[in-house]
Amino acid sequence: MITPAETDVLLVVDVQRDFLPGGALAVPDGDAVIGPVNALGRLFAHVVLTQDWHPPGHASFASSHPGRQLFETVRLAHGEQVLWPDHCVMGTPGAALAEGLDLPAAELVIRKGYRPGIDSYSAFLEADRRTPTGLAGYLRERGFTRVVLCGLATDYCVGWSALDARAAGFAAVVVEDACRAIDQGGSLARAHAAMAEAGVERVRLEAVAG
Ligand code: VGL
Ligand code: ZN
Numbered sequence: 001m002i003t004p005a006e007t008d009v010l011l012v013v014d015v016q017r018d019f020l021p022g023g024a025l026a027v028p029d030g031d032a033v034i035g036p037v038n039a040l041g042r043l044f045a046h047v048v049l050t051q052d053w054h055p056p057g058h059a060s061f062a063s064s065h066p067g068r069q070l071f072e073t074v075r076l077a078h079g080e081q082v083l084w085p086d087h088c089v090m091g092t093p094g095a096a097l098a099e100g101l102d103l104p105a106a107e108l109v110i111r112k113g114y115r116p117g118i119d120s121y122s123a124f125l126e127a128d129r130r131t132p133t134g135l136a137g138y139l140r141e142r143g144f145t146r147v148v149l150c151g152l153a154t155d156y157c158v159g160w161s162a163l164d165a166r167a168a169g170f171a172a173v174v175v176e177d178a179c180r181a182i183d184q185g186g187s188l189a190r191a192h193a194a195m196a197e198a199g200v201e202r203v204r205l206e207a208v209a210g
Contacts, residue, residue, distance in 0.1 A: 059116060152180060
């Protein structure tokens with residue numbers, strides 16, 4: 001059972017139009033998270049959102065690598081990168097938070113992936129694994145000790161954020177049915193294994209007490 005306390009923060013990851021059906025990088029059934037996320041938002045006193053936020057021509061876009069295919073992996077200066085369709089381009093409608101997302105009391109929106117050459121699945125550390133987004137410092141300064149995660153996608157931004165929450169010293173809980181996965185090439189199974197190894201708790205919505 002998870003009973004939201006003053007030291008808990010709900011982290012709502014990348015619930016943006018481009019990740020919903022019809023969007024540029026649609027997560028299967030992605031719109032199914034909106035109801036559960038809104039319900040969670042009413043249970044937590046503190047809510048933080050993330051927004052994937054890329055400049056045009058971002059290094060994670062297949063279109064920036066002529067001759068390369070979508071979902072192929074390439075080697076960038078800082079490591080392996082999956083090539084995605086152009087998505088969440090800063091200031092475009094696809095980068096906007098999903099319609100129907102109803103979290104008026106959210107206290108912070110943290111944007112990530114805005115450096116042209118570096119992706120950032122994680123809300124805490126960019127893909128070079130060195131550049132902090134500032135979120136860990138913010139959460140520590142606010143006195144939070146546990147991060148409860150939901151949103152899109154389980155195997156990328158939610159999963160990486162949960163692992164980095166643990167690495168930064170927070171307890172981390174993923175509310176599974178308030179997330180959906182891209183699940184390409186075994187990515188969801190890998191994410192589940194890594195989360196289990198790192199001590200990320202996985203619960204269902206009904207285990208979060210009102
Ligand atoms: C995401 C792939 C690329 C995510 C963001 O939000 O999970 N996945 N950019
Ligand atoms: Zn992205």
